[in-house]
Amino acid sequence: MAAHPTGNPPDQPAGETEAEEESESPTSSVAHRVFWPSAVVILLFVLYAVLFPHSAASAVTTVQDHIIGYLGWYYQAIVSLFVIFSIWVGVSRFGDIKLGRDEEEPEFGLLSWLSMLFAAGMGIGLVFWGVAEPLTFYDEPKPGIGESSAARSEFAMRQTFLHWGVHPWAIYAVVGLAVAYAIHRRGRPVSIRWTLEPLIGERVKGGWGDLIDVIAIIGTLFGVATSLGFGVMQVSAGMEYSGWVDSTGEGLQVLLIVVITLIAIGSVVSGLGRGIRLLSNVNITIAALLMIFVLVTGPTEFIFNTLVQSIGNYLQNFLQMSFDTGVNYGSEGTGWVRQWTLFYWGWWISWVPFVGIFIARISRGRTVREFIAGVLLVPTVVTFLWYSALGGSALWEEIFGSGNLTEGGVNTDAALFQLLHNLPWTGFVSGVTILLIVLFFVTSSDSGSFVVDMLASGGDQNPPIWSRVFWSVAEGAVAIALLLAGGAGSDSLTTLQTTAIIIALPFSVIMLIMCVATLRCLRAEHRAYEAARRREMAQRLVHHTVNALEENRQDEAAGRTRAWGEYPRGSRRLPWRRR
Template sequence: MPTEPREPDSSAAADSPDPAAQAPLPRHIERSRFGGTERRHTRADEDEAPATRSELSRGSQELRAQQPTARISWSVLLVASVIILAFSLWAIATPSLARASMKQAVDWIATNLGWFYVLTMTLVIGFVVWVALSKEGNVRLGPDQSRPQYGLATWVAMLFAAGVGIDLLFFSVTGPIVQYLHPPSGTGASAAALQDAVVWTMFHYGIAGWSVYALLGMAMGYFAYRWGMPLSIRAALYPLLGRRMRGPVGDGISTIALVGTVFGVATSMGIGVVLLSVGFARLFGLPDGLALQIALVAGAVLITVAATTSGVDKGIRLISELNLWSAVAMMLYILVAGETAFLLNALVENVGRFLVTLPSRMFQTFAYQGGDGAEWMGSWTLFFWAFWLAWGPFVGVFLARISRGRTLREFVIAAITVPVLCDFIIVSLFGNSALFQVLQGNTEFAQLAIDSPERGWYALLELFPGATFLIGLATLSGLLFYITSANSGAMVMSNFSAHIPDPAQDGPKWLRIFWAILTAVLTVAMLLAGGVVTMEYATLIFALPVTAIAYLVMASFHKVLRMERAEREGQVLRRASIAPSGGHLPERSWKQRMEQLVTFPSRREVTQFLQRTVRPALDDVAAEFRRQGYEVERSDDASVNGVQGPLLRVSMEALRAFLYQVAIVEAPVPTFSGRMSRDTDVYCRLEVFTQTGSGGYDLMGLTRQQVIDDVLERYEAHLAFLTFSTQTDTASVLTPPLQPRPPAQE
């Protein structure tokens, strides 16, 4: 960029047909003579949050500036570890006091802040559905040309296994029985209570939790894979807080997310070992109790360490698929061996009632039930909402890691439908099987399920034919649920406590081992302090600060999606002739068009064309930009977002840089072509890439002047986007309006 502001060239502006060039610019934008270049004054305060998408492009450099390579975030690691270790020692040393104190805190939250949890989850659901249905739903978690890393079946299995814990099995029996015999309102053991018994558990395991996962997952994945930022909460909040995310503010937010994650995972692990200890005792004749539970925690840590250090592609992927198939086998066995007709009828009715009553349940706070309503809310709905919020950051990171290349719409719809439907099937089959026994007069089983949910779950399995086989299968499935959650949890905890510039990398292996051990210590501490009930209390308390992160992420992501819309609409305003794929079509003669239709060049031919025509054209444009005083990067073999090829980048100070890159892309030869090659079924194209991906058109066959014209067309479209995004951006409390920089003193 020129070091001094240029005066507008009135004659050039008068002759220009460009509507963007003729439009008045905001007062903090200046135009130079070359192609209507726009320039923003730099901020007096560099810590201000980015006010436009252009400034957002600084995030990749700013968030990586202090950590070009992976390193430990010692402040986050130490503070979070001290909090967790102090709580663990307190719970171990004074279990009765810890349990009583947490109970008092939970009662206060349920009475005074229940509405806040309810409102938060309702807004999260509405936000993710809005993203999926909006025009920005087509935006990918990565450049426009990126495609998914995993196949659909594997991806769905990993979605399901990562976000579903063994607690689902734990509550699938006790939940419906409790809601039938002791409903939140009305008379227990009534027809109305029976109709809602399973639906309440489906509600708690339904769309709300997966909406939290979708929100945090798509936000972190978007900034990591589309903008090249670290895969972290820090990056997701960069549009609101700017460079502050590099300092104490970012450390504080990461610490909150990390502590909430550890308590969420520890709660799941605690519920898991309580359930699995009963299964191991029944299968192997071991004495059930705290000693066996602690032994299972230790054994699970060893398995988790071994699986986690093998990485996503090996350990977690294999366990996720095995987990899904074992759960499917268990559900089929229960369906076939149990009351098949009753279970299928009940499943259909449960799903239908869930859909019809979902809006009213989302806003249900039981304000008119007094203390009983608050107590029920704290024990059930608020606990689950806090549970999902605590799990949100860690599941979100894991989902983002496996979803690169997916569109926002695909990501959200898959997350809130496929795993939710699997949850519904598990809850309905187990819950209705349990209710069938209660309706037959098995009151002893009902009381056992209420007093000791883990024993009630296995007591239900013993009522089926082939009980030993079913108990073994169910224990295996529960163990895989547990290992998957603990495995991915340890990996994500290490990521939260480290600065990792590359989203494809994970934290150091020793750090994952450290978090696996510390989470196990916390699990044992809560088992000593009162078991599952104490875990519920701790989750509800420590998840409260995480709700603030959910609101910040929604505000941040909403802002950046408006920037995506500004870019798209700015390009449309600049040029009406858009290719079907979204790219601009360079003007060609009829002979050039005919030649492109009937020839399919090889890699050698396009490489020669690249050398003889495209590179000299880019050199000419770069030379003219430099002559005009701009800072230009010109490389013949650059790599940007995984794309390799000649690059032209024009820096624009605080604005988003203009990028024009040409890469060789293989494409299949059309089978209907009359000149199909006999030697190969692919040919090569020269596609143009910008910061958001491929333009979708081919430069092959153009003249040197036509390539130059295409670069300038792209550049003018970039200027139109800068103007449009500035005119449509709105300041907020966290992003104050940009003020013009005062003139320099002589």
């Protein structure tokens, strides 16, 4: 598709420019109907989880079990639908529409853009589960896989690719594209509510819009806080396994949260163009170096063979895995799918407001096709390589090496460090890995705080600095409170995580409506473009006809006769020009 005929996005007046400064605007303020309800609900729920941890855990687990038990088929179906929708939009005639003004260049370079969306999307999850998930699937496979090590190994990589490949990124792409089109193409504030404007019109400014933003804020903060809490458990476990500390107590974990929160505050205050982008680039660099180290010092040939074979298995079984509910193996099969696949789908959807808004905010100037390709393909390929390197090395160690990584079950907190213990330079590499984990948590925290603050500030792309600090501190405080919850910190964190996944159910309905609204916008713009192109062609034809008639009159007055090839291009179609 060519440039928009008017040279400006729809609903944005000609000549209007958006000045985006990485500093607080004098008029910046919070949206009180979103900020205070979100803060109050978060405070009340955290108090409930801290004061009555077992009651809260039982209540939310019961709700979650009912949702997954009765609506597991729904989660499988809609996530597969999001994959189909994202790919179709990317390859369709809408792909050339730019998320911004037609002449606008991308706000961030390609490497910085990919680094930021990757770090915010699932960077920390890759570090945490890079070794643990393939080992867990190898040790406890889905019913019907078989007992041979080859079958379990193939299944482990194939299922890991499903959970971390195209499907989660398609979930992010649906919301990211809708938000990016609304804020960059239509000039709307940064908010989930504006993605529904094509369907509900001015009502997005009222109570329904406020409710959508409140749900997005709560889900985002709960998701980041629980990841922060569980993440410091992995860091402390790595420090203990590496011999840095004698034991991992609550004091060390609280200290780690405080340090991560302070770094995140400095990053989020400095803005997207400085702190967040810099840390994301550093993260990707260290992660790439760690992956290369494992590739070189680990079973290199086995890793590359695993990569190629696993991609083939993944593609061959893509449709079957996408719609697999485990029903043919009874309660054991459906229970396994609920515990892993459906849990992941709910968890990714619970992170959608955060990640979707963030990648939309950093994607200004990209076309729809670039956005879909960047969000779907590039992170997926990198993820496959990452899991093949770390997970493949762990599987090789388990099958052909010492075979001690699954003794007594997989220790998810320490699995990565157990693998590194079998490679050279253990102490140094473990230290770098701990630094990587901390930095990934910092980027998750600062980007999450930035998104929450934009929502709580009425969609301001450069929200007030004081509220950026408030939400960063809130995330750290929630994580600390739940870790210290009467000795039941892990239960409290799980309660909060489960609550975030419960929130994913109503938000999944919003996502379906969002797909319809986005499609309506893209079709309307394409129709406007086609109508303008036809008008331009008609005007050009009229212009050529007038010129041809004038030339014909001049030729007749002068008594000239031209050969067919001597007439200007465009007038050859006129039969009266021929002699």
